[in-house]
Amino acid sequence: MEANVAHVERILAIFFGIVVFFVAVIALRNDWKSQGIENQVFKIMLGLLALGAILGILAALGILIGKGVA
């Protein structure tokens, strides 16, 4: 049972990770030309969000796993 839950979690994470990644990238592209300091910060944030989504996917796939993780 425990393993099944983890399995479902991983699949969900991968699926939604891809969604979040693309949403972030599209938002970034739409925002690309906007001016003003807050928008510059938003762009950095969206880029990092996309990066985070990739990291999440990789973790769920078991490609990137730290030493301390059981």
Add this chain to the structure above:
Amino acid sequence: MAVATVTHPGFAGHAEEPDQLYVETRELRIQGFLLFMVSDLVLFSSFIFAYLYLRNSGQGWPAGGPKLDIALAAINSIVLFGSGATMHFALENWKHGSFTKFANWIVMTIILGAGFLSGQVLEYIHIGARWDSGIFGASFYTLTGMHGLHVLGGIIYLTVLLLQAAQGKYTYTKYTGLTLGTLYWHFVDVIWVVLFSIFYLL
């Protein structure tokens, strides 16, 4: 008046500068808020430094052994990152003048944030280490706890913003408060990218 003054270069460009008292303009507030975020970032960075320092100081890592659940962490992180995306849409919709869409997206953001928090609670129950058992527990609970408090604060902040927006405090051209809320929420997300990496992926 001396004639020389008028032709002095560098003067022409500065026609209208802030000339008021107690009116905090959008520009000032955003600037100040960004600086607040910088100092908050330093707070997180200090603890991240502490964690990495202890981990690498040759005193026997991992002391107080972590048992982290990578699957839970992955889905939980994606939930939080997703809330960043929904918050982005909320602000975009406000800019385009749609209160209903804005409200929907911000409610979704709040729900996702709450979901993340419950995921964190699950992780806390799941984990073997205690905060006083060793440096892993100390760093993990301090950093994720601090982040969790930021998320909690963010949820309250967004709720207040939603209520204020519903009461008509912001207009479709004057919405500095909403911008700040979005900035804050993004900040909380992005910090989690770092924390997720150093605790689960390193």
Add this chain to the structure above:
Amino acid sequence: MESYEPLPENRDPVVHLDRQFWIVTAVLAVLAALSILWWIWAPITSIMPEAVDKAQEIDALFRFLAASGSALFIFVCGYVLYFSLAFRRHAGTPENAVGIQIHDNNKLEFWWTVGPTVFVVLMAIFSIRIWYGIEIAPGNTLVVEAIGHQWYYTFRYPNVNGEVKEMHLPLGQPVTLHVTSGDVIHSFWIPDMRLKQDMVPGLINTMEFTPTRPGKYEIICTEFCGMFHGDMHSGTKENPAYVYIDQPAQYAAWYARMERQQANASNAITAPASNQLKLAGGDPQAGAKMFATKCSACHALGPFDQRIVGPGLKGVLYDPAHPQLVDGDQATPENVAKIIENGYKGSMGQMPNQTANALSNKDIVNLVAYLKTLR
């Protein structure tokens, strides 16, 4: 608002340095030269002897720093004094008189940026050279451990069981001194050696030197360590922890006496059997793996004196030099297991316990089995 007519300047507006300025400069140069000469020949050793080889180098650096620093100080203060007196507003000067209106002098500013830079580079090179000299260990050293306590020092010597209260060093023999603490941070400073290291719990700091002058020297604690920090120096009656630099023969006699005394004293100690683990059936290979991941950060696989944070563990169960463990118990497998289980906190520093190190009982059994294989 001010008036707009040109204001009277107190001097010729052409920027030039007059004769008076150069006379003052010459006087200051003489004073600076005198101060440099003073620092070159200052009788430092008549106040504080240089007890070890490194002290001479540090004093040389100090002479260099003090000489250049005092020359600079004389020039800055000399000019400040001279300008403030020479350019004082006199009674007759008009109220709206202004000084010479210069803003910049690129050449001058360039040179007074380059000057300190050159000085800093010189000083850095000098300091780094001396510092490497201090850090690099001479071969064939006598290894001594100094341990700070609230509020006294103890010392450990190879082949001497337990801790001794005085430190004796043979003249001319290179010494490696490991310092650590059993409770809070202390510091180990012998002014006549010009050397100092903090004694940090959980950390071993090292000093390397060769004694060059026989005598009795004070040890002083300079890191605040609690109520009687001020009494933690050799001048106190309770724990006069002096360092004695002896002639080699004298030292040998003292050392032999210590070996005998401590051996007799230590036979009295009996090992308490507090261990619950069944040590039979440990897997040395699993233990070796566990050692590499959990222990090797702090423990070397070398002799006892080869310390990283804790002592080296090669042959810890068979070591005639250290028949006792750090907590004073005899070196039996049970007692080793007890230390791994409970951790250690005492004069030799600190070691995390089983829970903090995330070791299962099985791991401990394996580790002990592995340590048994090391001879």
Add this chain to the structure above:
Amino acid sequence: MAATAVHAGGGLADHIHPEPQGFVRKYVFSIDHKIIGIQYMITAFLFMILGGMLAELIRVQLMKASGGLMTPETYNEVYSIHGSTMVWLVIIPLLTGGFGNLIFPVQIGARDVAFPWLNMLSFWIFPVAGLMLYASFLMGAPTAGWTEYPPMSLQGQAGTSMWAAAIFLIGVSSTMTGINFLVTILKMRAPGMTYTRMPLFVWGQFVTAPLLMIATTALGAALAALFMQREFGVAFFDPARGGSPLLWQHMFWFYSHPAVYIMILPAFGMISEILPTFARKPIFGYKMIAFSSCAIAILGFMVWAHHMFTSGLAPALQVPFMVLTMLIAIPTGVKIFSWVATLWGGVIHMTTSMMFAIGFLATFTLGGITGVFLAAVPFDLHVHGTDFIVAHLHYVLVGGSLMGILAGLFYWYPKMTGRLMNETLGKWAFWLFFIGFNGTFLPMHWLGMWGMPRRVAMYDPQFQGWNQVASWFSFVMTAALILVLINALWSMRNGKRSGHNPWNARTLEWQIPSPMPYYNFKHVPSVFAAPYDFAEPLPYRGLEEELTGAPPPVPAAH
């Protein structure tokens, strides 16, 4: 007057609010930066009296080698609170919250700081935190010095946690001040006030604000970790559970090294204002002074581990920290040389303020030179943790920061009260202070080198002679400070009326009445040059009505 017409007719003045009338809104919970600055100063000077009393207790205790006045425990409490008070409750608040608030918004032609309410909050946290710090005396004060190294501070009495909480709160206040000042300088400069036209005091605040904002938060993290370990057993600094006592030292000095620049850069700015004003001469090398402040601030973040040369830092780290620390000597040297050159060829008005500024040059130079000594690791191995350090840090903090503060007090006092401080008393105070200060701290240089550790309640009797010298001179220094205090209080009522510009100074704050009016400027001025050309007309436009005309138009309500 075209400019005036633009300002009067531009409608911008509409934002001016009526001045609050009730005592509480006007003087207690005020959001006016000038009132807040004065509040900071009064509070900080009160804490300075307390901290000074503690200092005298220390000196009396050290008159006898065996101690005698206090038990070692009490002595440890006394010097810990003395250090904490002077650093966090006196020098930093005076330089940033006090003089910063009072002067720099006016100097850039602003009517207030960017976030006046935040400014009020910053101030009110400060006395509360100060009282908390002193409340720790009742709970058993911290005893491990102002640096509170664990594991000593983990053993400390209950008040240590209170201490950590108090300093954390002060940190919050400092951070808010830093943000506030930075936004103000970035966004609210008057038209034409470019970065190279800002007075150097503004530059001092401009480089200090990021330090306040960034470094203080790092200290907050360290304090939070200490608090959590003490109260909840969270294992950060406990070697038995894998923690490291050195972690605290890293986190603490990452703040506290920039903090020493927080404590000196604004003073540099003050000196850079006072010297040209009284020498009637442009500051020499304006750009180099501004640039070197930036260099010091940036380098300041990279040198913290030079406080840990004996702590067991990895040998490979010591060399870069040593070299970077020595590099700070270069911008500092450039500043000192520029100030000395500013004196040359001037028409020097020897006012009390100028005497303090010149005294600053002498004592700060000595403090700076011994600072370079300490950067050299081999020499530091000898004197670390001794009275030599005490001498160095007091030469920098008392001979530097406090001299700057006193110079600034005499200089800007008219802007607060409209009256001048008494010059005769002031000159007496200067000479007593200068002699007393050097007599107190100069002997500590050789005491430290001979083997006198710092933070000791009793010591080797061979050092008693020089310690007594230091103690006697410290009484002279205290007398001087009391004289300054009496002078300030007496002059509030009885000082000579100053007029708006008693020193003939050229920065903006001197072009408006003393004490400064609620709105600072009736019309925000335009600026077209740096303020240091004493032979030229003033480089401002739009100030014609400041001293005479009608008050600014005030709407009924907002």
